[in-house]
Amino acid sequence: NTAMLRAMERLVQARGGAGNPAIATGRFIVARFEHYTARPEEMKLHTGETILYPAALLHTHNVMANWTRTPDGQIKSLESDEMFRFQALGKAVYQAHMARELRMLGYQTEIGANGATEIIGYSKEYMASESLRAAKIQKELVVLGLEGAKAEYILSKLNRNEKLDLTEAEVTLLHKANDAAHGYQNARVIAEAVEHAKTIQQELSPAITAEKAV
Numbered sequence: 001n002t003a004m005l006r007a008m009e010r011l012v013q014a015r016g017g018a019g020n021p022a023i024a025t026g027r028f029i030v031a032r033f034e035h036y037t038a039r040p041e042e043m044k045l046h047t048g049e050t051i052l053y054p055a056a057l058l059h060t061h062n063v064m065a066n067w068t069r070t071p072d073g074q075i076k077s078l079e080s081d082e083m084f085r086f087q088a089l090g091k092a093v094y095q096a097h098m099a100r101e102l103r104m105l106g107y108q109t110e111i112g113a114n115g116a117t118e119i120i121g122y123s124k125e126y127m128a129s130e131s132l133r134a135a136k137i138q139k140e141l142v143v144l145g146l147e148g149a150k151a152e153y154i155l156s157k158l159n160r161n162e163k164l165d166l167t168e169a170e171v172t173l174l175h176k177a178n179d180a181a182h183g184y185q186n187a188r189v190i191a192e193a194v195e196h197a198k199t200i201q202q203e204l205s206p207a208i209t210a211e212k213a214v
Contacts, residue, residue, distance in 0.1 A: 106197030
């Protein structure tokens with residue numbers, strides 16, 4: 001997320017006003033909030049019971065103040081149209097760094113259908129059980145005949161369940177229970193990643209030692 005914000009910040013512009021062109025500032029203020037689960041959705045258990053399940057979903061919310069300082073010291077509002085155009089770049093940087101960090105931790109990754117980085121090793125059924133919110137939004141888009149990122153964003157804010165008042169330990173138990181219901185795939189993927197990470201570190205050690213010597 002830090003790398004993405006740095007890339008975006010270099011492109012920040014202030015409104016010129018009165019028909020004047022935008023002013024490049026390269027400055028903004030952002031508050032970052034990291035979340036680890038999606039909004040809860042209904043999940044039917046093998047017992048027949050239906051529960052609200054907060055699927056695992058690492059994501060970051062960045063709240064940007066609508067002002068920036070120009071080179072001559074003036075405080076002006078952001079040129080928002082340009083920021084929206086730069087979103088694709090920010091997403092690409094975010095996902096590229098996410099993939100790199102996951103690979104360094106030993107995970108095998110691939111790019112999913114929506115451009116997000118996904119960890120290899122899970123069945124489609126397991127992924128579906130951890131993608132309830134996304135699946136619901138996609139279904140609503142089809143029903144309403146809508147498409148595009150803007151429509152998806154609007155729907156994501158509508159008809160959503162309230163966040164559950166659960167402790168981190170309680171959420172972890174729910175995730176482990178879902179993992180158990182799918183043959184402990186998550187436990188296996190993590191174990192394989194830990195072993196693979198050891199190999200990566202062994203391969204990198206000579207290069208790191210040589211770099212320090214220089």
